[in-house]
Amino acid sequence: MRFTHALITEKVRLAKKGQITIPKSIRDEDGLLEDDLFIVTHLPGGDLVLRKQQEKQPEDLMLEAIMKAPSFDAKEAWEEVKSERRRERS
């Protein structure tokens, strides 16, 4: 594991509606901005881990669409495409 900066520990207080403020030093260090999304994980021992959600890359959208698609016979589909192409030639 490679650390890009020293360990930072700061105390924060839970405010109304369960809000906490990430200290400015950490926001600046990690370039955190308003509307960034985070995933909060509650560990069995009671610790909370706050992890910034990585933005999806376009290729992830492509792969997600593929994974959600119902299965079909690609070989049969391709044979149909080829016969349609050849029909055009004749």
Added chain:
Amino acid sequence: MKYCADTWFILEAFAKNTAAISLIEETRRGKVRIIIPIIVFAESHKKLMQKGISQKLIDDFFEGVEASEKVELILIDKAIAGEAARISHSYTVPLIDSLVAATSKLTGCDILLSEDSDYNLLVKSRYIKKHSW
């Protein structure tokens, strides 16, 4: 490595073929680029709909393609259309195959991803290199 995808590749990807999925994952790592001729977009779109894939999933996939810097849709311009006409006439190849091959050639792709034997004469003449699994 720069690949040109024929409709065969898109169908293989949607059928969750591991080789096709791996290639898309490789684009995410920046090692591979994939070109999709616009005629392949039309043909695969129609066939996927016929196979019961929802419009939303097809749209999601091609929105990913449009947003990607590693995967690119290529429109038919005058140069591609003219080259396709020449190939189709000289090698007696269907026009759709010719448009795909011309796009592959003129965009500098290393490999055409297709299982279509109609390209064999073009491969023999070293016009394109083809790969399938």
